[in-house]
Amino acid sequence: MIIQTSALRKDFTVWRKLGRLRRERRVVTAVDGVDLTVAEGELLGYIGPNGAGKSTTLKMMTGVLTPSAGEVSVCGLTPVPQRTRLARRIGVVFGQRSQLWWDLPLTESFSLLRHVYRVPPADHAARLRRCRSLLDLDAFLDTPVRQLSLGQRMRAELTAALLHGPRVLFLDEPTIGLDVLSKQAVRGFLGELHATGDTTIVLTTHDLADIEKLCRRLVVIDHGRVVHDGTVEQLHAAYRSKRRVVADLDTAWPDGLTLPGASVERVEADGLRVTLSLDGATAGEVVAQLAQVVPLRDLSVLEPEIEDVVARLYTGR
C-alpha cells in the first residue's frame, strides 16, 4: 500500500474571546479517526462538504500538518519526520496555493524546480516535453506566473508537481474556478496520467463531474469521519439511487395510474410529461408497460446523478 492511515486524527485548539481577558478553549476535531489505504496506481476521489476534513487529511499525508494521533505512512515514509525525503516522492497541487514563483516567467519556475528537486536534466526535459504537449503550455511559457489565467496557472501547477516524477500526486480541488474547457483539459490529463499506471493520484474536489469522469473509487468524508469508501456504483447502491424514465405523452397521464416495479415521481406539463423512478423493474419493462397504457410521444432514461446521492449524504448527517 502506497498510502496507509490508521485512526488518523487532527485536533485544532480554538480560543474564543469571552471578555477582555477571559478566553474559552475549545478543541475542534477536523479529522476524526480516518483509516484509509490506497494501492499503487490507484486514482482515489476524496470528497466531502466544506470543513469536512479533506484538506487537513491531505496536509497530514504530505507532511504539512502534524497529526494529533494515529498513524500515516506515504511511500513507506512518515510524513512529518521524513518530510524532505517524502517531498521528492510526491507531487502536490493545492488549487488555492501556488508552488510557482509569482514574478518569474514560467520556464524559470520550472528550471528552479529542477534544482530544488535535483532532477537530472534529461529526465526533467523529457517530463517537461510531455506536459508541454499534453497541457498546451507553449503559448505562455515565457509569461510571468502572476499574469497567467487561472486555467493556465492550473496547467502550470500540474506540470510543476510532476517534473520530479513523483510516485503519488495529491490534488486539492484542482478544477476549482476553472472554465469548462480548462476543466476538461485537466481531467483529460489526469485520466492519461492514471492510465500509464506509474502515478497514484489522490484527488479532492467539489465538482462531482471530476469524480464521475476519473475515479473508480470514492471516499466520502464528513465531520472528519469516512462515511463511504467504495466504487461510485456501490455508493449508488448503498443510497438506493434510482434510474428514471421520463415520458412525453400525447394525452394526459391518468390520475392514480401505477405501474409495477416503478413509481411516479412527478407529473408535469398538464399531465403530458411524467417522470417514473425505477424500483426493481428494468427500463425496458417499464417502457413496454407504458406503451400499453398511454400513447407515448418521446422517452428518455436518466442515469442516477451522483450529485443527488452526495447531497443526500451531506444533508443526512
Next chain:
Amino acid sequence: MASPYWHLLVAQVRSQTQYRFSFTLELVFSTVLTLLDVATVFVLFTVNDSLGGFGGGEVFLMVGICALGFPLADFAVGNVERLRIYVRGGLFDAVLLRPLSALGQLLAMDLSARRAGRVVQGLVIYVVALVVAPIAWSPAAAVLVVLAPLSAAVFFGAIFVGAATVAFWWIESGEFANAFTYGGRDFASYPTTVFGGLFRRVFAYALGFAFVAYLPALALLGRSDPLGVPDWLRWCSPLVALFAAGLAALFWRTGVRHYRSTGS
C-alpha cells in the same frame, strides 16, 4: 549542480530587480540612520566624560561590535520575520512541500540585497572603533576581534529566529519580536553597567545580551567587569552564541510542528 538554496536566492534577486529605485532610497536612508546611531554616542559624551564607567573609545568599541554583528545577522536571517506573512496566508504550506529545509528556504527566498549595504557601514564603524579604542592587543585579543562581531551576529541571528518562531502560535507577534531584536541591539550597544535592577538581570544575563558586545569588549580592553562577572566569562561569547543558536533551532522545530496551515 550548485546548491538549490543558491538558485532560490538568485530567483529572489531577479524578482527584486524591478525595484531599483527603492533599493537606492533604502541605501541612503540606512546610511543616515547608521550615522545617527553613531552620532548618539558622540552626543552622550559631549554631556558626560564617561558612560557607566567607560570612556568614549571603550563604549565606541561596544557600539562597533553591535554595528557590525547586527546587520550581519539582519542580512543573513533578518527576513525570517516575514514568517508571519507565510503563516497567516498559509503560504508556508508550499515551503513545507519542497524537499529542502524550511528555514533555509525562507531565508533564501526573502534575502534582501539591500541589507548588504548596512553590513559594509557596520564594518567601517567597527574598524574605526578598533583604531580609537584602547585595546590591550594580544594573540587572544586578535582572535576575539574577529570572533566578537561574528558571535554577535550568530547571537542576534538566534534572537531573530526565536522571536519570529513565536508567529507559529501568535501571528500578531511582530512588535513583540522587535522588542527582542532591535531592543536587544540597543541594549547590547551600551555598557551593561548603565542599566539597573531587574531589567539588567533579565536582558544582560537571562537573555545573554551582555555577551554580545559588553563582555567581549571588556576582554579586548583588558578590563575586568565592575559588576563582578568572572574574567574567563568575557571570552565565552562564541560559546554562548552557539548555545543560543541551538536553542533557536530547537524552538523553530517545535514551531514548525505546531504550524496549523489555513483552510483549504
